[in-house]
Amino acid sequence: DLEALEHEGREYIFQLDKAMGARKNRASLSEWDYTSNITKENEEKWIQIRLELSQQEKRAWEETRMYRWQEFQDFTLRRMFKKYSQLGVSALPDDKYKMLMRSVSGMEANYATAKICDFKDNTKCNLSLEPDITELFAKSQDPEELKHLWVEWHKEAGSKARHNFTEYVNLYNEAAKLNDFKDVADWWQSEYEVDDFEQQLAKLWEDVKPLYQQLHAYVRKRLRDKYGDHVVSAKGPIPAHLLGNMWAQTWGNIEPFTRPYPDKKEIDITQTMKEQNYTALKMFQMSDEFFRSLNLTAMPEKFWKNSIIEKPTDREIVCHASAWDFYDGEDFRIKQCTTVDNEYFETTHHEMGHIQYFLQYSHQPFVFRDGANPGFHEAVGDTIALSVSSPKHLRRVGLSTGDAEDEQTEINQLYKMGIDKIVFLPFAYTLDMFRYGVFRGSTPPEDYNCHYWRLREMLQGVEPPINRTEEDFDAAAKYHVSANVEYARYYVSFIIQFQFHRALCQLAGEYVPEDLNKKLVDCDIYQSVAAGNALANMLKMGSSKPWPDAMEALTGQRQMKADGLLEYFRPLQEWLTAENQRTGEYIGWEPSKTQYC
Numbered sequence: 001d002l003e004a005l006e007h008e009g010r011e012y013i014f015q016l017d018k019a020m021g022a023r024k025n026r027a028s029l030s031e032w033d034y035t036s037n038i039t040k041e042n043e044e045k046w047i048q049i050r051l052e053l054s055q056q057e058k059r060a061w062e063e064t065r066m067y068r069w070q071e072f073q074d075f076t077l078r079r080m081f082k083k084y085s086q087l088g089v090s091a092l093p094d095d096k097y098k099m100l101m102r103s104v105s106g107m108e109a110n111y112a113t114a115k116i117c118d119f120k121d122n123t124k125c126n127l128s129l130e131p132d133i134t135e136l137f138a139k140s141q142d143p144e145e146l147k148h149l150w151v152e153w154h155k156e157a158g159s160k161a162r163h164n165f166t167e168y169v170n171l172y173n174e175a176a177k178l179n180d181f182k183d184v185a186d187w188w189q190s191e192y193e194v195d196d197f198e199q200q201l202a203k204l205w206e207d208v209k210p211l212y213q214q215l216h217a218y219v220r221k222r223l224r225d226k227y228g229d230h231v232v233s234a235k236g237p238i239p240a241h242l243l244g245n246m247w248a249q250t251w252g253n254i255e256p257f258t259r260p261y262p263d264k265k266e267i268d269i270t271q272t273m274k275e276q277n278y279t280a281l282k283m284f285q286m287s288d289e290f291f292r293s294l295n296l297t298a299m300p301e302k303f304w305k306n307s308i309i310e311k312p313t314d315r316e317i318v319c320h321a322s323a324w325d326f327y328d329g330e331d332f333r334i335k336q337c338t339t340v341d342n343e344y345f346e347t348t349h350h351e352m353g354h355i356q357y358f359l360q361y362s363h364q365p366f367v368f369r370d371g372a373n374p375g376f377h378e379a380v381g382d383t384i385a386l387s388v389s390s391p392k393h394l395r396r397v398g399l400s401t402g403d404a405e406d407e408q409t410e411i412n413q414l415y416k417m418g419i420d421k422i423v424f425l426p427f428a429y430t431l432d433m434f435r436y437g438v439f440r441g442s443t444p445p446e447d448y449n450c451h452y453w454r455l456r457e458m459l460q461g462v463e464p465p466i467n468r469t470e471e472d473f474d475a476a477a478k479y480h481v482s483a484n485v486e487y488a489r490y491y492v493s494f495i496i497q498f499q500f501h502r503a504l505c506q507l508a509g510e511y512v513p514e515d516l517n518k519k520l521v522d523c524d525i526y527q528s529v530a531a532g533n534a535l536a537n538m539l540k541m542g543s544s545k546p547w548p549d550a551m552e553a554l555t556g557q558r559q560m561k562a563d564g565l566l567e568y569f570r571p572l573q574e575w576l577t578a579e580n581q582r583t584g585e586y587i588g589w590e591p592s593k594t595q596y597c
């Protein structure tokens, strides 16, 4: 009878889950070995192990399908079977699976080891993205140098990946179809468990776009003031190489010469950290201490032993920051090429947020050791960082002797947060709208670069520094495109982290709507056990329930909405609107004069 079948099913699935834990541990260890020492030999080892694991998963999958799990009474049991009924890329025949892995590891290795020549000294041709090009791009205020760095990096990391990328798209789409998806876009969106995901992204963009356009207009004016109207036009898109970041995804590095009130102190903790002899380790210890202050879990001993927190000098590694769960309840690691600056201060909290999520759901069955949706995993660390980067907290830890809280300082602070958080949204939206089109075939390879720039101009209001052709493939110059990492997760994260932040601030008694002494922008949840416990309760769920249940547990809301973000930035939106009216700046942008289609 069904009762007995369900009981048998439960025995089976928990047995399978335990075996899956051992396989995930092995897969993580071999991928760690490859990405922390990029050699042909380690790539082969990693591919070999992944192949063995995929054969084991295929056998298990054939057995799992035999169960009539859709008829089981228990919700959790049905959810476990549903997840294990999806085989993933292992559905590909071995030879195609190998080709797919090689095309991705080829792109990722190319990205990680790409080198370009210096602008001033063209005999110096060993510049890596991290730390060399990143630091030059952050500091330079010479449009010609920035253009050189931009063009050379996009040649080395973008164009050279085009062949592998095209092969990856075909094979990955084949795997999607073997999993009963139309294409990879359909597969990626299924992770969010709603049937109108793309419409939700579009709605969120409509909500935030007016604020972005005001910020874009203000920044374009300040850049035109600085570089002249022959470099930055009055009504066109902003040239992408002038925004302090190789992908123009966050504009924090141009804060020093664009903030609203320049005579107020700069809110840049890079200088202060250097003066106080901060090290990478100290940044990690401070982050760990913040999480512990919320009654969350301390980093385990293996974390401090096994993590790689600075770029090694004796080998090539994947520097792009990452957090690793080895699924054994005690081995958790971060790998990043830390430099002591504001950006890595944020990134360290971002990655520690991933580790905290791993720790909080480590009691779950392996199949539920995941974010409630991919955006949740990206939002944990950033939510904590919203408190850490508040002037109140920076003063508390001696990192900012900023001016007393007055109207102008508050606008400067919101501006600094806005050129990080608001600016990021159209960038993130572009990256996966582009790839949805690629996976659906509506963007054929001969139009890759044209469609990429059309979306960047339409959504972000940026343009390339020089003309582009289909010899170029600028999308792959961004890590996540070369490394096959879905990106809508960050778009979701930058929306929901403000919903989480607002809820935590209320729990901590740090934010009271309409109370001018308890404003959201001043909130710092540091040492609030009430906030920490509520966050822990959400994180412990992992992916055991649909994400609206997890969000509701913390915020009372069941939808992702821009209301948290818009409330946080309301004073800035008012200031920018008034300022753009005062200067008569054109809002929005006319078509670019740069050729790229």
Ligand SMILES: C=C(C[SeH])C(=O)N1CCC[C@H]1C(=O)O
Pocket (backbone or CB within 6 Å): 249, 320, 321, 322, 347, 350, 490
């Ligand atoms: C820090 C990570 C590793 Se999950 C990252 O890739 N982030 C964090 C924010 C956006 C995105 C990026 O760098 O593009």
Ligand SMILES: [Zn+2]
Pocket (backbone or CB within 6 Å): 350, 351, 354, 377, 378
């Ligand atoms: Zn992340």
